[in-house]
Amino acid sequence: MTLRHRTLQRADCEIHYWIGGPDDGPPIVFTHGATLDHRTWEPQIEAFTARYRILLWDVRGHGRSIPNRVPWTLREAADDLLAILDREDIERTVLVGQSMGGNLSQEIVYHHPGRASGLVALGCAGNTLPLSRRERLQARAVVRMLPWYPRKTLIRQEARASARDPQVREYVREAASRMAHRDMVAVMASLVGALHPEPGYRIEIPELLLHGEHDRLGNFRTAMPVWERRDPLARHLVVPDAAHLANQDNPDFFNDAVLSFLAEHGLDSPKG
Template identity: 85%
Template sequence: MTPRHRTLRRPGCEIHYWTGGSGDGAPIVLTHGATLDHRTWEPQIEAFAARHRIVLWDVRGHGRSIPNRSAWSLRAAMDDLLAILDEEGVERAVLVGQSMGGNLSQEIVHHHPGRVSALVALGCAGNTLPLSRRERIQAAAVVRMLPWYPRGALIRQEARASARNPRVREYVRETAARMSRPDMVAVMASLVGALHPEPGYRIELPELLLRGEHDRLGNFRTSMPVWERRDPLACHLVVPDAAHLANQDNPDFFNGAVLRFLAEHGLDSPKGRHDDVES
């Protein structure tokens, strides 16, 4: 199944996205991580499109949504995704996000919960969870360091940390090399800026929180169990034999986990769709 390519003109950027699938389940929107593109989700397309309408996209400043002629911000990217949903007539969707894509998806949950049926977050920090003093200091240090860090070294380190599969590492290197340095710095800094602890806040939607067994990026190993305890409908799973891009390192486990999660919450059938989709 080959998704259909579409474009949407947005302030400062033409957004490229793809649609496909014809299943009866809730629509699924797949958002990639920082410096990557929609091809992140190639191992998921056939499995998900068999039961769901799917939307993949290149976030502004990434992939085919280059060039980006305005200052990059997570808020602008969030508004882009909402505009895509409006363009496609999708009232509510399951948001699946890897790393940056998970942060972006959480912001939509926080600001526009009525647009979301469920959240699947892979290898990303909890935007609204509390931060320790050490974590705040580390985050501030990353923001200060990024503009001065050698671009080539940053790309090489990202590729090594992202996956165990050599082919996936090469994909990361190739995709990251296409990004402009200003966008790369802005995107990575925005992930720190996305962290805004909200005492007393809880997500009341079904959530599947996943991290790779060998993912050494971020604080996911310690934060995701906290996230799971905070939210009443959250479930935390570890993807075996996988690093940060666990959906590519171990697609069989990832795909099965997501589809079972959606079935358990009635989101794989018309009765559980909770959306208003125009063909």
């Protein structure tokens, strides 16, 4: 299916997004990870547009939403998405996010809980989960190191760690190469800053938490079971034969898991 391309002018950045599927279908928003773009979700388009109204977008500073002329923050990016939803008259939607996209989706759930009917988090940290002293120190070290890290090395290592499929690795290299190094550093530093442990906080909407079997980029293997136990409607799954971009490494498993999750919780109807 051909997606309809649209733009929205925001503060010092033109945001590009794409809409597909039936206009009266239940809405789903797919948000990509850091340094990538909406093409992250190409393996999902055909499976979801048959029934759902899907929205893909390039987060400010990524893909076609370049240039971004203001300092990048996760809060500003989340506000961009809310503005898109308002423009498209989408009051509540399922939020699907990979890595950074999952962090952004969680911020919307935290600050605007009425806008989300469900959350699918793929290969991302839990923004509000507790952090050990070691994890806090590691996060600070990453922020200090990033400005001095060689750009080409960063892109090469990101591509190698992101996927098992060579074609997916090439996509990561190509997409990341579009970003200026300062923007890459700002995005990654902002994600570290987005971790804000909230004792007693619970997400009360249905959640599907996934990470690739071979994902080594975060603490998902240990953190997502904690996340699952914390939230009453959360379920954790491991995507076999997949790394960080598990939706591309194993799209059949990912698509089936998400579609089953949506049906199980009644999120496959327009009212969600």
